[in-house]
Amino acid sequence: MNTQIDTFDIIIVYSGMKAKSAGNTSYTDSPPFPPKSKVGVYNDCYRYFLERCKKKGLNAAFATSSDICGSGLFKSFWTYDNNTWHRHPHKAYTTMLFDKFTPKTSTQKEQMSTLTSSKKIYTFNKKILTKVFENKFNTYTHFKKYAIPTAEITHGTEKAIMAAKKRLDAILQKHPYREDFLNGYIIKNKTGSGGFNIHKVTFTKKGIAKIIDYHTKHISYVLQPFLTCDTSFHFKKHRGTIDVRVITLNTKTLQSYIRVAQKGNFLANQHQGGSSFYISLRRIPQDVIIMNTKIKKILENTLDLSHSLYALDYIRSNNGHLYLVEGNTNPGIYWEYDEIRSSKRKIKKLINTIVHEIKTLIQERKNTQ
Template sequence: MYGIDDLDVLVVYNASVAQSAGVPDETSLHPFLLNSARASYNESYEYFLSTCRANGLTAGLASSADVTGPGICQTYWTSTPAGWIKMSQSARSLHIFDKISPTNALRSAERTLLLSDVSVTPFNDLDLFTIFFDKLKTYTKLPEYAIPTVEIKSSKFADLKSSLHQLRDLCHNHPYSNDFSPQIILKDRYGAGGNYVYKTKDNQISEIRSLIRRHDTVSFVIQPFLYFNKGFAYQNRPTATDIRLIFHHEKLLFSYIRQAKAKDFRCNQHQGGKIIYVDKQTIPDSVHKIAKKIIRRINKPGSLYALDFVISNSGRVYFLEGNIGPGISWDINEKTDVKMCKRLIRSIVGELATRISS
């Protein structure tokens, strides 16, 4: 096919975040806008592409808005030590590093088209992506480890009452029901980064309904609020903390904790949470034991994924969620963050090189 560059690897990123290489220069000379919260992605993805080159792989980065067929994008970005370069011709690859979140019909259609041929292989396992992308499916797959989760079908009072009743039953029948507070967590079923996550009272149906109607494009689930502000005390300082373990080939690549900012329960970095990298020994054995059980259950030995946990105030471990595409961006002011993210990138590219050469 004329005018198409065949690449070994093509990174395809959400169009809501990444700019098309077809945008005018006055709009952007970088795939991620310099005046945005994701400006640092330019550095991390330049490192991704340079690591591909060091491994003998040709690679590019494209916006999901440029997807025109299976494994094909109409324009793409590449990089050199001098900076980013816009490529006006199409790119094609059989190996896709997929960073599209199908949170709406448009993104879903782009991702479906991109992966619509069996010869096009995403880096991440498709079945595992489906389980971890959907918080309800995560609970359905792993109910004995996860926090009880119920779908909100609509903002109708009858549906809300039904969902709340179902959640109360799940909590009541849970072997450790005392771990749960009367408060309710309302969260985006397909969300990330702590966005669209709210804490409300159990009986405040009007408040829940108002939030759902205010965000009518978001699909929500509800969970009980878990008491966890004293469950894990890093350096003897208890605070709301979650624990992330990142696995590749079922081996622990590295781990870190995230501490919520004062008066918040959301530990996500985008919500002001603080990341602290820790060694394996810092993580309680009880967390490692549950992680091993989950790894055996999902049985995806070739995959890269993160498992997030919290420890209740009573000391019990709960699986919070899985992440099939842990971020490879870094905080340029944190040397450890840069070091560990580069390590993750090298692991990803090494896996891609192995797949391509086999």
């Protein structure tokens, strides 16, 4: 039995549903993400991440949630050296995690709880900020003045569904821009991402039955009005349903990009066929800048935002009213193979900023020990 344990300054931890464990002997490819899968593009990004850590003097590794075997402890891990991914079938330990693993199921939540059970373990993504943004109903309750009206569907029953509709309709009746909310309803996975498990719904007998079917043991939903926003934002040649993402570190705006939905689709997420295009900070619409500043101020006044990376997404109704869609403490840091060079540069710049912040954080923690 191999009792060796390697210690690292930082370990990136990714979901074992997407990345492969270095200890998985049935997986024979060399990088952690299956190269021919949709997530194969992530290999280049995390290779670059590990290379930048090395340049900064940080000893870094990559592991998956499947490898978690204790507090800060993994039973196998990957490293990248000399232009090659390397598997390590023995244990790795760290007190600093770059957590790209957002637990959804009870098993995953138990894994994360085990990983962070010691007070010595620090996650780059602030838990308190994650709680605000990972649950869409929490996001609404924190930012009611700016967010899309939202009601929680507490159970997958007709009674609970109709109660949620009643609560939402009451909010819409009092909303100053209720004319924006005349185009039906959608449900969203309460803790979802990537545009998955978002459905237009009706409240006919068949429609309610569908909503009940959508509910599973692991997925619960919030109810929102469907917002028509396909003629509001214009960015040069880009038209249609567009949202604007603003990425912030601590309180400084780092980057912004737009996501454009495919024609006929109301979801702009890249996982749903949308396309992303970076825009310069000076091209961020003024109403987005104003609302983003107000939301950051609320966060500053209620939370410690030091070393906090997060993204805020906005849409504008066809009537010209801006809304916060959601927040994200785990914005994607990958590029597609066919991504334009300028986009790759932006993502690499973001990775460099994150790595610099990690080094600063590690040094601060050493100084206080």
